[in-house]
Amino acid sequence: MERSSGDDAFSRLTRPGKGRFSKIFQRRFFTGRLLLLILLMLSPGCSEEEDQAKVHSSGPVLRIGTTMVIKQANPVADYYYNILAMVMTHDSLVRFDEDLKPVPQLAERFSSDREGRVWTFDLDPGARWHDGRPVTPGDVKFTFEYLARHHLSSGWAGHMIEAIETRGHRVVFRLKEPHSRFLINAGFVVRILPGHIWRNISDPHKTENRAVSVGCGPFMLEDFDPAARTVSFRVNRDYYGPLPTIGRVSFQTYGTTDLLALALIKEQVDLYYQYAAGMPVPYVKKLAAQPHLACMWAESMGIPAVLGFNLSSSLVEALAVRRAVALAVDYSQLSACLMNGESRIPTPGLVPPSLSAPADLSPWKQNPDESRALLASMGWRDRDGDGVLETAQGVPAVPTLLVRSDLWGESQVVKLLARDLRKIGLKLRVRSADLSTYLAFLKEGDYDLVLFRTTPWGMMMHAGLGTGYFDGEKTQSLNLCRLKDEAFFALCHEILKTTDPDRLKTLYTKVQRYYAEHLPAVALCWGRSYFPFNKKWQGFSINQLEGGLANRFSWQNLAPSPSKGVEAR
């Protein structure tokens, strides 16, 4: 992207297009070859083979900046290391490409019966763990069983799977009920672990065994340095799949998004990566103005900000109260602050248009008067004159809002929410914590409102369209809103049983209508995800499920731009 000034910077952001890229690639490749030729002539004794070997082993390092804080290199215990494991070191049975089509990974072939109750995977016989042992179907079976036992958010596996059989290189899952989305809910999300290492670890959260980082992916952990906050990986030369084009990748954690953005500007890192989130939009304009940076973008599959209601809290269990809260929110200001005003105002149907055909719902519109009227109809009045309403039972309307402290944008949303709710007589009590503690608080259930974002994979999981965030009773994972409506569960169940596209379409519309009518949660903002990177690299592809530009598809195509020198380290 060329230097561009002012407002049209956004319109000029590169969208990945095959034609343009290949053209550039050809042109640069030509000049690159010319340069190489000149270099070869200048330096006798240095053969072409040696050069290529160099690129593969110690070659250029791709430096990735993030704000994810990694506390231990343990893919089961550490949420964020688990993300890195997905991108770098650990393979799953299948992956999904940007069009959300399954592609083989550890499983060369996969199939299911017509119902979706029996799933069969044929493992790649060439797959090896980083320590050289072969990946066996036994490892797959072990992983599912181990996680079901030891991993809090993987309890669903035990409820879903009846039996796992292994034959030669084949793994067969027999499910208790038909599950048409097994590939995304299990095949993609479960990173297969080496049984020979994990078998001896009784508590994955309490181990000092360094071999827990061993996977079978294209990269292996080289160094985890909590002092420098870096995690670096080097290429696994024995990888059974397509070998990555870069030799080393290092992740650097920055304290704030500000510092990370500055590091991008100062060329201390090459790429922005934050699981399931693009660069916060207010930064993008500034970054895009840099001549050495480029930015790719896509309509977000996740929702940047969702306000959930704890349906078992007495304060917000009435639909009228939830609607009053939803109507009090100033959506356009939220969009202005979080998305630079570029996003569409969300509808009550929650699901962003990038995921499915919208269910013909009109966007939210702020209406404090209607909010007040709704609350008044519930008997909420300010009896003691302190500016805060009391419920009909005389309880002050001070809802507790649970927030994550480690995400960019949360504090803006909280401030705006506090202001908007104050206008209708509600006063927020805010509890903020980092991700892991936030999850603990969620399970404890002591909150009325919860602010969360949905990730692209989160929108896909369970029956899709974000149902996984609400049907936690079944999945044993998150149940942010404590939804206990059998009608909703039945709807999800029906989706999971169906493979007929037309039927699915109707059901998806029904899900959105359900969200709109019952308001378990309100999307505060829909958006775009921007992924900035340094132009000295080329060949990135976006994969929102894997979190951005750092993904398995990029590793296969990524290369230094020929015109820009990438110094080898």
Added chain:
Amino acid sequence: MAFLRGKLWRYGLCLFFVLALNFFIVQLMPGDPLVHLVGEETYFHLERTNPRALADLRAKYGLDRPVAQRFLSSMVQLARFRLGWSFHYGQPVAQILLYRLKWTLVLLCPAVFVSSLLGLFLGCLSGRPGGNWADRALTPLFLTLYSVPAYCLAFLLLLAFLSFGDFFPLGGMRDPGAGVSIWDVWRHMLLPQAVLVLHATSYLYVIMRSTVRQIFREAYVITALGKGVKPDGVLLRHVLPNALPPYATAVAVNFGFIAGGALLVEVVFSWQGMGSLMYEAVMARDYPILWGCFLVLSLSVIGANALADIFCAAVDPRIRDDRPVS
């Protein structure tokens, strides 16, 4: 010696208080004390996945035993530096603390050393009688610096050096992708250390200056001046030796302040020491870590004070002979 005996008693009591504080905070909080012993996340995690482990922990911390017995056993645990396990880091707390402490000390020790010398020198310079230029220039400067909290100073430097090319990294301890080199660490250390040195010097300067001025009022200084010793000689031979013991105490007290201030400066510069650890622990409600940080910091401050007392005893003949120091 009676002096050090008295001090020992003082430090012992302080140590006991620091150790006992954790116990009482945990006891006084509403709810299950185990939540405050292992942190919310671990507690709820174990409650769901492994209630047996929770029961084991309960038995390990002796929550079913009488209070007095529990207090005793917790003291014994602490005395053996067994601070528990952090589930967030997957490591024993003591191990994490020692690792982080190392990095904080890397930052802190040179800062304390340099600022002590600077404070001593500049304080002497402008504490001398007479309206000297040093006093006129330095006192307003340091008084202003003293009023700016250390982490605010950190921000000011950060903003100032933002545009100064790449020499000063804006945070972290090493360059991404680079190997370990002292030069690299030093480059990263420079800005946070400058902040700490400036802040600590401002305090020590003010202390040293007023100490020197006060000593210049003492009868023996007039005696020395009356002897015809030149002011510089008076400063070196008479004022400085008398100013050193109180200055050493001030340095020790200041060590506590810098340690506290360094916490926030570390957060600003993403320095992975005790401060960032404490910040992360607060966010994660990782009580064992939080508590351990407090313990280690208190121990270092108490240690610094004890060192200062030993220094005073070594330097001051009156303390050696157990005479009152007026």
Added chain:
Amino acid sequence: MTGPCLKRISVGVPVLVLSVLLSAALFPWLLAPISPGTLDSPYLQPDARHLLGTDSIGQDLLSELIYSARISLCVAFLASFAATFLGTLVGMVSGYCEGAWDQWLMRVTDVFLLVPALPLIILLTAYMDAGVLGIALVIGVTAWPATARVVRANVRQERGKNYIRSAQAFGAGNLYVMTVHILPNISQLVLAKGTLVAASAMVAEAGVSFLGLGDPNYKSWGAMLHEAFTGGGLLNGAYLWYMSPIVCISLTVLCLTLLGQRWIEADEEDTLVVGARGKDVPRSSFPHKTPRLRVKGLSVDFLKRDGTVFRALDQLEMTVNGNERLAVVGETGSGKSVLLLALMGLLPRNAAVTGEILYGGMNLCALSEKGFQRLRGKHAAYVPQGAGQALNPMMRVGSQVAEPARVHLKMPKDRAMGLAVEMLAKMGIFPAHRRIGEYPHQYSGGMIQRALTAMGLISGASLILLDEPTKGLDPRSRDHMLRVLKGLEQKTIVMVTHDLAFAQGFADRIGVMLGARLVEMADTAGFFKRPLHPYARALLKAQPRQGLQGMGPYHHQFFHPEGCPFSARCETAFSKCRVMPPMTDMGGRFVRCWRHVA
């Protein structure tokens, strides 16, 4: 703490700044240009509408700053109030009730002083999930010990004073004495301490809020910094988002510190010794013989901090011939010691000296500090009083005694020490070679006096100024001192003393000082035979040898501040004594009394 240059800044500036901030805290809606609910685009650069720009949600930063003042100041003052209350209570109880209570309270204070404050505050707030009040309380609980210490020290001091004793004698209860008598006397100190605690509380609150531990509903300056830090202030060029809370915090802390320090130092006099600012003279211009010392119209005025002037010496006229021994007697506060210090140029910086001191053809009053340094020790030796810390407690006595020899005679160390041993032995300190290695605290009061005298004599100065050389000496040592001093040759000696008998045995002439003036000057024999001034007569009468008799009754009717200072107590006072009498020459004797004016 504040230097002389800072003292010139009046209290007005900090008070003005603080009151502006306080009014922002009390009436933010009057000062804030835009109400906090009104939002504009985020990250706007400063312009006419938004003087400081907008933050990440489009709030006007200036208004936010003004609205945040409330919580910042509120926490600071609440915490300061809590800490000051607790500290004063503990300090007063501890200082007033000595013994076990004091011991235990001080141990508790020690503990809180040693524990690092900020980590403790973070620990407590994290455990407690504290709101604004909670944070203020936590800060207060950690900040009281310094106040307690200072209050205790002052209460102990007050407690020993007479008015407290008499109040107690009249049967006043402890609580009554503490609250009615002691508290008002330490109130300024408490106020000053409270101000300083408010400053540190403000810093602590800002730190806690900066970490994001504050209550998100109530914004303070620290919380603004937190938001700037986490909300993209740096990259979006919103430097003012950082700068403005930093400036506000620092300015408040600075003002509070300045005010507190001023109040603490309000009654501390500036008694630093500072050099004279006259002209330098070459080394050679000092005489080698023992010339005459002539004092002409010497006045010394001390400028007090409250602006009043205290005259310590008034129009002093005096001549001391070469090799003469003069003893100046008079009661404490009559200006005797000031006279000696003025001769040595050792007066504090708030003293203004006028008149002339002529010594060997030089006017000492016009000397620079350098010039005085050439005079001191080498030509004129000053022997201070042994009481107090006249010797450096950190230095061996021998080194101190030998110092003039090393400085002025350029002696190597071992020779100077040998000379010191000799001098100490001469002054009757045995065994001198061992005693020189000891520290002043190992010496008795009398020994210190003798060591000081030895120090004065060691470099062989021709003019010797002695300040109460017999204080604390037992009769034997006193006689020894007398013998030593009388044995000195080729020296001009001026001695200030209370000891008339010693003066009689030692001096050629006696001067009597009263109320900053010389009232009589006479040869020793004549003076003791027939003192002329009524005050001198009274002095002699008061000597034990004459049978102890008190001063006469008070005759207030003839007393006038401008008149004879003795007229209030004088038996022979009459109406003329309301005017200061002139010095009258009565054939070589001088007296300042109307009764002797012909």
